[in-house]
Amino acid sequence: MKNLTLEHIAEACQGIYIGPEEKKQLEVKSIFTDSRKTEEGGLFVPIKGARVDAHDFIEDVMEEGVLATLSEKDLGEKPFPYILVKSSLQAVKDIAEYYLKQLNIPVVGITGSVGKTSTKEMIAAVLSKKYNTLKTQGNFNNELGLPLTIFRLRQEHEIAVLEMGISDFGEMHRLAKIARPDTCVITNIGLCHLEFLKSRDGILKAKTEIFDFLNPTGHTILNGDDDKLVTVENVKGVKPIFFGIENKNDIWADEIKPEGLKGISCCIHTEKGSFPVLIPIPGHHMVYNALAGTAVGLTYGLSLEEIKAGIESLQPVSGRFHIIDTGKYTVVDDCYNANPVSMKASLDVLTDALGRKVAILGDMGELGKEEVEMHREVGVYAASKNLDLLICVGELSQYMVEAAKHAAPTKHIFHFKTKEELLQELPQILQKGDTVLVKASHFMGFEDVVKVLEKE
Structure with a gap:
């Protein structure tokens, strides 16, 4: 090293x-x-x-x-x-900061409330078309995980794509000191970690600590459709690059068309031209990821052809909208984490599936004092979709069930207190040919549900 x-x-x-x-x-x-x-x-x-x-x-x-x-x-x-x-712990952070300086390679730092990992995967897929790229693996995005990711860098690497996750004030400042990013990407300001950050304004303040150690000649790439991020007028005297669906943004998309579980297509527009692209993972949110990838790609000198190829080469990761054909079911493994925004996005994609549509949803964590109302909100939203079966698991998810039954009394809705109770009954509830969405916060351990469905 x-x-x-x-x-x-x-x-x-x-x-x-x-x-x-x-x-x-x-x-x-x-x-x-x-x-x-x-x-x-x-x-x-x-x-x-x-x-x-x-x-x-x-x-x-x-x-x-x-x-x-x-x-x-x-x-x-x-x-x-x-x-x-x-x-x-402090020593490992200090060593990582020192080591990264020795390598002297560009760093793309990614944060946000929702979609950090999928955006990181997209950006790395794009940059890999031109550079030897190292990216964060798994959930190695905190004050220990970030240094361990940096220690995987070697002299042959040409760029690092680092995910940076936090739950409280001051954490991002410390992460940014280690990474000292040349490019900062923020996906959105949502409702994660309200238990500690209290409000979306608090989340904005905490996430934008990433700018504290931004390279003075660096770039800031923000979601311009986010009402909080759009208030960032400049960072260290430089105007951010904004991406989004609306054509007011520097990089934007239209002609958005869901292609079922094959993905979602759109046309991306930039100052250097436009190009059609099929994003191989479904979900409206994936368009934003592709736009962020386009913005970073242009920042580092990729052609539109290279960016398009990078987007279309994207591979899903386990627990992040990974589609598994078991022979009996089509399982949508989205169980790594959950919050109201990502729950709704996943339910939207499920509605494009063939066959019976089944949603297995679990508790969402770290939502603070509004957690009950937010679970009810997801329940009402699920009831509004054309699902054949809604299954909710966990203590907080009982509020999903109550709200869903009130909104759609005729729908087939089940509630289980524990994951173990669900797994006992699941073979009797599901049918061959079902498309099954599995989603919950990480602490629910829903990867066990995915494993059972794979064995089926």
């Missing part, structure tokens, strides 16, 4: 190197936190968790050919080098 010698690591995190002098100039080959996944020549970062302190595994890890470890504890004289630090 470029310039990540043990000496430089100690300097970057203000730690104290303890060990043989001749090893100070050795570069680590990797940095990891999971003691079960040791990497020869790597640096182990032991994190204190709520139940487990990874410092307890240092001795075992160092027997596996690991070069060195961080430690918050003075280990005394050891046969291996270690770096004594005040906080392993």
Whole structure:
């Protein structure tokens, strides 16, 4: 890893190197936190968790050919080098910030209330048509996940696409300090994390902390159809690039046509010309993702042909509107996370499916004091769609059911208190040929529902 010698690591995190002098100039080959996944020549970062302190595994890890470890504890004289630090978590952030500076490659930072991951996937798909691109994997988007993503970068990479997720004030400031983005993309200001951020204005304030460490010559790309983001007139003296459906935006789309579960087509307009495109994942929100991808692609010098090819090459990821043909059912795996906006968007797509349309919806988390009303709102919306069956699971989802039954008394609507109760009854409820949407907040563990349906 470029310039990540043990000496430089100690300097970057203000730690104290303890060990043989001749090893100070050795570069680590990797940095990891999971003691079960040791990497020869790597640096182990032991994190204190709520139940487990990874410092307890240092001795075992160092027997596996690991070069060195961080430690918050003075280990005394050891046969291996270690770096004594005040906080392993802070140290890993400091090291990531230092390492990214050594690579000197452009960083695209992505945040927003809804659609961060799908937008990240779209932007990476576009940029990959011209650059060796590294993107955030899974949910590695927080104050530990972001550094671990950065540590996957190597000198052959030409650009990084980093997702940045938060739930409280100050977090984005700290993430931006690590990533120091050259381009900031914000998808929207929705209703996530109201428990901590209280209002959409609070969310706007927290998300726009991403600008705190924006490269002075960088770019800001915002959803111009979002009533909060459109109020951002300039960032460090530069006018943002706005994207959206409305033609007031710098980059916009029309001729939008759902193509069932094959995707959604549209025509994208830019100052450099227009092009038709088939986005291979369904949902109206995917048009916004394609527009964001177009804006970033143009920023980094891609042609319209390269951008179109990138959009059409997009692949779904597990839990993010991943369509699975089991032979018996068509399963729409959208169970990674949920909020009122994304719930409605997924229900909209389900209505374009063939055969019986079944929605299995679970509780939505972190909605604050309005959580009951927001579940009712989704229930009413689900009742308004041409669904054949609505199944709700969880304590909060009972409010979905109540509202849905009140709005559409003749619809087939079920409620289960737990996921386990649902799984017992599911084979009797579903029919061959059904298209089944599975969606809930991550804590509901609905990936188990998807696994059962796949086995069916």
